[in-house]
Amino acid sequence: MRSYVPATREERARMLASMGLTSMEELLRDIPEGVRLRHPLDLPGGLSEKEVLAALKGYADENVTDRPIFRGAGAYRHFIPAIIPALASLGEFLTAYTPYQFEMSQGMLQAIFEYQSLIARLTGMDASNASVYDGATAAAEAMLMCRDSTRRQKLLVSRGLLPDVLAVLRTYAPCAGMELVEVPLAEGLTDLAAVKANAEGAAGLIAASPNCYGLIEDIASLSDAVHACRGLMVAYAEPISLGLLKKPGGLGADIAVGDGQPLGIPLSWGGPYVGFMATKQRLLRSLPGRVVGETADADGNRAYVLTLQAREQHIRREKATSNICSNQSLCAVMAGIYMTAMGPRGLREVAESCLQKAHYAAERIAALPGMKLSYGAPFFMEFVVESDISSGTIDEALRGKGIVGGLSLDDRRVLYCVTEMNTRQEIDALVDALKEVCA
Amino acid sequence: MSRSVWPTCFEKSHPDRRGADIPALDVPVKENLLPAELLDDAPPALPEMSEREVMRHYTGLSRRNHGVDNGFYPLGSCTMKYNPRMNEVVSAWFGGLHPLADARDAQGALRLTYDLERALCEITGMDAVSLQPAAGAHGELTGLMLIRAYHARRGELAKRTKILVPDSAHGTNPASAAMAGFEVVEVPSGADGGVDLDALRAACGEDTAGLMLTNPNTLGLFETNILTIADIVHNAGGFVYYDGANLNAVMGIARPGDMGFDVVHLNLHKTFATPHGGGGPGSGPVGCKARLAEFLPAPVVVKREGGYALDADRPFSIGKVKSFYGNFGVCVRAYAYILSLGGEGLKEASEAAVLNANYIMHKLRGAYKVAADRPCMHEFVLSTENIPGLTANDVAKGLIDRGIHPPTIYFPLIVREAMMVEPTETEPPEVLDAFCDAMVELKALHEANPGALGEFPLTTPVGRPDQTLAARKPKVVG
Numbered sequence: 005m006r007s008y009v010p011a012t013r014e015e016r017a018r019m020l021a022s023m024g025l026t027s028m029e030e031l032l033r034d035i036p037e038g039v040r041l042r043h044p045l046d047l048p049g050g051l052s053e054k055e056v057l058a059a060l061k062g063y064a065d066e067n068v069t070d071r072p073i074f075r076g077a078g079a080y081r082h083f084i085p086a087i088i089p090a091l092a093s094l095g096e097f098l099t100a101y102t103p104y105q106f107e108m109s110q111g112m113l114q115a116i117f118e119y120q121s122l123i124a125r126l127t128g129m130d131a132s133n134a135s136v137y138d139g140a141t142a143a144a145e146a147m148l149m150c151r152d153s154t155r156r157q158k159l160l161v162s163r164g165l166l167p168d169v170l171a172v173l174r175t176y177a178p179c180a181g182m183e184l185v186e187v188p189l190a191e192g193l194t195d196l197a198a199v200k201a202n203a204e205g206a207a208g209l210i211a212a213s214p215n216c217y218g219l220i221e222d223i224a225s226l227s228d229a230v231h232a233c234r235g236l237m238v239a240y241a242e243p244i245s246l247g248l249l250k251k252p253g254g255l256g257a258d259i260a261v262g263d264g265q266p267l268g269i270p271l272s273w274g275g276p277y278v279g280f281m282a283t284k285q286r287l288l289r290s291l292p293g294r295v296v297g298e299t300a301d302a303d304g305n306r307a308y309v310l311t312l313q314a315r316e317q318h319i320r321r322e323k324a325t326s327n328i329c330s331n332q333s334l335c336a337v338m339a340g341i342y343m344t345a346m347g348p349r350g351l352r353e354v355a356e357s358c359l360q361k362a363h364y365a366a367e368r369i370a371a372l373p374g375m376k377l378s379y380g381a382p383f384f385m386e387f388v389v390e391s392d393i394s395s396g397t398i399d400e401a402l403r404g405k406g407i408v409g410g411l412s413l414d415d416r417r418v419l420y421c422v423t424e425m426n427t428r429q430e431i432d433a434l435v436d437a438l439k440e441v442c443a
Numbered sequence: 444m445s446r447s448v449w450p451t452c453f454e455k456s457h458p459d460r461r462g463a464d465i466p467a468l469d470v471p472v473k474e475n476l477l478p479a480e481l482l483d484d485a486p487p488a489l490p491e492m493s494e495r496e497v498m499r500h501y502t503g504l505s506r507r508n509h510g511v512d513n514g515f516y517p518l519g520s521c522t523m524k525y526n527p528r529m530n531e532v533v534s535a536w537f538g539g540l541h542p543l544a545d546a547r548d549a550q551g552a553l554r555l556t557y558d559l560e561r562a563l564c565e566i567t568g569m570d571a572v573s574l575q576p577a578a579g580a581h582g583e584l585t586g587l588m589l590i591r592a593y594h595a596r597r598g599e600l601a602k603r604t605k606i607l608v609p610d611s612a613h614g615t616n617p618a619s620a621a622m623a624g625f626e627v628v629e630v631p632s633g634a635d636g637g638v639d640l641d642a643l644r645a646a647c648g649e650d651t652a653g654l655m656l657t658n659p660n661t662l663g664l665f666e667t668n669i670l671t672i673a674d675i676v677h678n679a680g681g682f683v684y685y686d687g688a689n690l691n692a693v694m695g696i697a698r699p700g701d702m703g704f705d706v707v708h709l710n711l712h713k714t715f716a717t718p719h720g721g722g723g724p725g726s727g728p729v730g731c732k733a734r735l736a737e738f739l740p741a742p743v744v745v746k747r748e749g750g751y752a753l754d755a756d757r758p759f760s761i762g763k764v765k766s767f768y769g770n771f772g773v774c775v776r777a778y779a780y781i782l783s784l785g786g787e788g789l790k791e792a793s794e795a796a797v798l799n800a801n802y803i804m805h806k807l808r809g810a811y812k813v814a815a816d817r818p819c820m821h822e823f824v825l826s827t828e829n830i831p832g833l834t835a836n837d838v839a840k841g842l843i844d845r846g847i848h849p850p851t852i853y854f855p856l857i858v859r860e861a862m863m864v865e866p867t868e869t870e871p872p873e874v875l876d877a878f879c880d881a882m883v884e885l886k887a888l889h890e891a892n893p894g895a896l897g898e899f900p901l902t903t904p905v906g907r908p909d910q911t912l913a914a915r916k917p918k919v920v921g
């Protein structure tokens with residue numbers, strides 16, 4: 005069995021003796037008999053490193069991850085440069101905690117400050133926090149920001165949000181005393197008329213672009229509609245698309261949120277990812293969680309600190325903007341490294357590659373007999389195909405060809421995702437396989 | 444390291460450099476796939492650096508940071524134990540798995556989830572566990588949502604509006620209760636830092652939804668009255684919530700489920716040795732007793748004939764608290780840790796953690812004020828209150844110059860000039876001795892020359908930063 009306890013038996017005995025004790029039991033005497041565990045934990049005996057590796061390999065081998073994949077829907081396969089895992093595994097980052105002791109944590113503080121700056125530049129916003137758990141909880145936190153800044157109890161949420169984002173909002177809303185008004189889609193896009201009809205008295209609107217069907221929404225018009233009733237616009241953004249598309253900040257959004265997973269973070273069966281939150285200047289003090297700020301020491305050296313802590317749970321307790329304490333710092337740093345390494349041209353190239361390949365695939369699939377795109381609006385790297393063939397049949401057929409197809413939305417519609425990782429050969433194989441299904 | 448400024452990535456940027464590439468397009472390029480009005484004129488103003496520069500930039504930043512790998516990190520309440528590298532290797536094997544993969548392609552992840560949930564049930568004495576919450580505070584919120592759902596289902600939510608929280612509790616406890624829609628009632632601590640039973644009885648009633656507690660408490664002391672406390676709350680119709688931040692004291696020794704707790708969260712990034720990552724990611728699984736299990740977040744992993752599956756058909760579930768299934772990569776590391784140690788190893792770890800904490804407390808008892816006069820569990824609280832003019836902050840800054848990460852300071856709030864010390868089991872006695880020597884030396888320095896500690900730290904890239912300036916004129920992006 006492995007043990008990470010360095011003290012030897014003799015050393016432990018000596019330590020006890022230094023306190024005038026002879027057994028561990030004497031230190032545990034405050035634990036009442038009535039609550040003592042009287043049997044050993046019913047867990048397998050400990051293992052050596054080699055054995056644990058073998059056991060875990062057994063689990064890993066039961067997963068299948070080596071096939072071409074055309075599935076996204078909130079988790080996206082992109083290329084991850086080797087420097088990201090290399091730098092993220094440096095012990096100074098990996099094994100540190102929240103930078104409470106600023107002088108000893110300038111590295112992490114600056115890395116987070118740079119992450120905040122990069123996210124602000126990416127989204128066209130003035131400020132960013134140090135991260136929250138994921139995109140869905142970022143949306144939930146944005147709901148609380150809307151409530152607290154407007155003192156209104158109703159929030160519009162677009163049905164174009166990812167299902168899990170909507171699900172988390174539905175879980176949080178009743179606890180937050182919020183009523184959610186779910187705005188339907190028209191032709192796959194958030195129904196502007198429905199937003200206008202419900203905007204009065206609403207704290208704001210949360211809508212995604214690209215939305216859950218990959219379609220690019222008219223965030224500017226949605227913003228205008230909520231602003232007309234003094235509500236806030238929360239744009240749920242997909243970060244890679246911002247290499248090409250107009251930024252939420254320029255389109256009138258007051259808050260931009262989303263999941264940073266596409267920025268160099270592995271799929272890892274859904275987590276850990278990173279939720280980003282960026283705002284306009286006037287909402288800075290209502291952000292949840294850690295925020296790193298720049299200041300100076302007594303000699304004028306530039307220094308970084310955790311700032312505006314009066315918002316946070318350890319100071320404000322039940323009156324804090326959020327309960328969040330630990331966040332997703334290391335994932336935020338990974339996203340920061342990704343943006344720094346890619347740079348403006350690299351990010352645009354990734355976005356352009358996704359756009360071109362997705363459209364190449366969509367055009368070829370839509371040309372197959374019996375298959376067509378469900379929506380006409382412009383899309384980025386995901387698109388919905390409908391046909392008379394059941395989605396399950398399509399999925400099984402592709403599986404038979406060693407391809408992970410799109411995500412079945414219902415019996416007739418499939419959501420495909422194509423990224424820079426999909427080669428033309430893979431796309432052509434997908435189209436050929438679908439052609440066989442159609443025949 | 445002497446004082447120095449490390450330029451930001453933006454300051455190091457040079458036009459037209461780049462640090463990563465992707466394959467050239469292999470499909471025919473089409474113009475105008477998107478209407479021009481959707482496109483930005485220029486991509487975001489990210490820095491432009493070569494790969495070597497990015498590498499050196501972040502390596503340089505890492506050298507301005509301190510982790511468990513660098514040295515002692517007795518940050519109380521955070522369990523900064525050694526993070527086995529093996530677990531990093533193992534977790535990477537699951538990196539390529541898409542969360543919406545067909546269950547047939549995700550059997551390993553599903554089985555691991557199932558097995559880890561069972562192991563955590565055994566360790567905590569609970570009946571069911573969900574891995575969905577992403578950290579401790581998220582687990583608290585989720586656990587309170589279960590309590591809320593239970594009372595709502597029985598038609599009692601309108602009256603059961605209050606969550607009791609001791610004044611010694613971590614800030615996330617009251618903050619989570621507020622986020623879950625409850626009113627927070629603070630329960631004063633007794634002289635020993637434990638729950639004041641009379642105050643608890645007075646606070647409990649028809650309006651009680653539950654009580655949040657950590658045991659050992661934030662002074663590092665075991666609540667000897669725990670069964671009575673649980674009875675009082677249960678008799679009032681409330682639930683008892685266990686903040687698992689301090690579980691490292693009692694693994695294999697006592698279980699929250701046997702102490703009367705109904706709901707727990709665990710911090711895998713503390714007790715189960717997953718790295719803290721400079722502030723996260725963590726993982727905060729929630730466990731509960733059978734009568735709350737139907738409310739757990741959906742989907743739930745189930746074992747069926749023919750394999751493991753996700754079951755989303757949970758009519759009474761509170762719903763989702765996070766996308767997909769939680770911080771799975773962190774869960775993989777924790778599971779590797781549990782397999783490594785086994786049941787006996789976990790108990791050994793807890794015992795060694797308690798021994799290490801008591802060893803330091805005993806050695807420093809003469810020099811600093813100790814909050815209690817009985818054995819502590821895995822951590823304890825010191826104070827500089829007995830030393831005129833010396834603050835916990837000054838001691839912390841002096842420790843930094845000695846290569847030691849300071850204890851948690853100014854928490855819990857019920858102790859003045861508090862320093863909460865949690866050595867963990869993974870430190871040998873010579874490291875503990877060096878810490879004690881440093882603490883004694885700092886006190887002596889102060890007594891010989893009051894104010895001497897005010898100039899510390901001297902060895903770090905920056906001196907004490909001006910926090911007032913940072914908050915008055917916030918500059919949060921560059």
Ligand SMILES: Cc1ncc(COP(=O)(O)O)c(C=O)c1O
Nearest residue numbers: 329330520578579580613615688
């Ligand atoms: C006692 C206690 N409870 C709860 C938490 C919150 O845990 P997390 O930071 O994982 O959200 C902490 C974290 O430091 C803690 O020490």
